[in-house]
Amino acid sequence: MKIFKKKNYGQIYTAPLMFWITVFFVIPILIIFVFSFLKKSYTGGVLPQFSLDAYGALANPQFVKVVLKTLFISIVASIFTVLLAIPTSYYIARSKYKDILLFLIIIPFWTNFLIRIYAWIAILGNNGFVNNFLINIGLIEEHVQLLYNQWAVIIVIVYAYLPFAILPLYSTIEKFDFSLLEAARDLGATKFQSIMKVMIPNIKPGITTAVLFTFIPAFGNYAIPEIVGGKDSVMVGNIIANQLRVVRNWPLSASISVVLTVLTTIGVLLFVQLNKSKTDEIRKIKEDV
C-alpha cells in the first residue's frame, strides 16, 4: 500500500540519487553514444565532426568474428553453468541441511575475484598443479598448454558465475511442490518425464534468472579473457579496452560499447519476454484447473 502525500518531499528524498545517477551514469553513457558518431582525432579523443566511420569499422569480418566468438563462449559457459546448477540446487533444496550447504556455496566467493582467477592459473598453468601432477605420474613428459585458450576462459567463467546461478535456482526449486512429481508418476509418467514435463516448466523463472546472471557478465566480460584467455578467445570487452587505451581510437571503442549495450539490453528484454509469456501460459493452465 502506498499513500502519496506532500508531493515535494519525494523530490527532496530522491534529489541526491537523481543528481548522482544523471551525472555519473546517464551523461557518461550519452557521451559514449555521441562520441561513436564523431571522427577520431589522431592524438586520442575526438574531433567535432559527424562521421559513421566507427560503425563502418564494425562491418569488418575480423570484428564480426570476435562477436561470434564472444557469443560462443558465453553460450557454452551458460549451458555448462545451468547444467551444473540445476542438479546442485535440487540437491540442496531437498537436503535436510539446506542452510549449511548454501553457506558452503557462498564461502569461496568471499575471496577476491582476482584471487579466484589466479587459483586457476596456479592449477592450469605450465608450472601448475595439473601439469606437475601428470608429469609426476608419468602420463606426459612435457608441459601441456592448458591456459590461454577459450576453454580456460569458459572454465573460469563457469567458476566465477556458478553461485549466481545456483542461488536463484535454489529459491525456485525450494518453493516447488515435490508432491507434483509423485502425482505425475502415479498418472503414469516415467521419472524422466515427470522431471522434464512437471518440474522444469515450474522452475522456469529460476532458470531464466540463472541464465541471465551468467550470460550477461560473460558476454561483456573483460577480466577473465584478459587473464586466462589467448589469441583464440579475444572477446568484445577486450576490443573495447584495447581501442580505448592502446589504439586510442575513441569513436571505435564508443561504437563497440554502444553495440554491446544494445545487444545486452535486447537480449535481456527478449529473454524475459519469452519466458514471461511461457510462465503466464502455465499460470493460466493452473488457474483453469
Added chain:
Amino acid sequence: MNRILNLIPTKKASFYFFIITMLFFYAPLFILIVFSFNSSKNISWAGFSLKWYKELFFNSSSLWNSFGNTIIVALTSAIVSTVIGTLGAIGIYWYKFKFKKYIEIVSYLPLILPEIIIGVSLLIFFSGIKLQLGLFTIFLAHVTFNLPYVLLIVMARLSEFDYSILEAAYDLGAREIDTLLKVIIPMSLPGIISGFLIAVTLSLDDFVITFFVTGPGSSTLPLHIYSMIRFGVSPVINALSVVLIAGSIILAISSKGLYKYMFSK
C-alpha cells in the same frame, strides 16, 4: 533412452552433481592454501615453509599501501551510496514526484550493463571534464555502481514496512524529519546495514571499473594483484590469498553475529 534415464536415481545423481560442484569450488582454494606453505617457488611440494608469509608481511609495502587505499575507497563509497540510496528508496517507494519513472528505470540500468561499459564511459567522462584520475575518481565510480544494489535492498526492506505506523506518527503530529529519523530509518535499519555491507563487499572486490578510472600512483588491492599476476605465478599471492580468505570468513561470521545480536530478540 528414456528407460535408461529412468534407472538413474534422481536424489543420488543430484548428490554426485553437488559433490562435483563442491570439488570445483574448493579444490582451487585448497591448492592455494597448501602451496602457500611450500618452500619452493614451483607448484610441486618441497617442504613446509613460512617464507612467503614473511615476504608478504615484511617486504611488500606497496601491496599494503594498495590495501589501505582499497579500505578507504570501500568505506567512503559505501557510506555515501548507502545514504543516497536509502533516501532515494524512501522517496521512490512512498512518494509521487516529477521524473519518477525516469529515476526508477535509470537507477537499475547499471545492474544489467556490462561493467566495462560503465568503466569506459566514466573514463571518457572524467577525461572530458579534466578530472585528475586517482582515488577520487575511483570513489565516484564505486558510489555509482553501488547505488542500484543499495536501492534494491532497502526497497525490499521497505516493502515489508507497515505503513500504518507512519500514519500513526503523522497523526500524532510528527514532522517529516522526525518520522524519517525516528521511525523510517530505525525500522529499516537491517536493510540499510545489508545494503552498506553489500556495497563494501562490491567495492573491495571491484577490478574492471577501477582498472579504467584509476590514475598513476593510486592502486587498489585488486589492481595490485592483477599486476602481480601479470608478472607470473608468485607464492606471495598464495599467502595473500590465504590471509584474505581467512580475513573475509572472520569478517562475514562476525558481521553475521553482530547482525543477529542487533536484530533478534
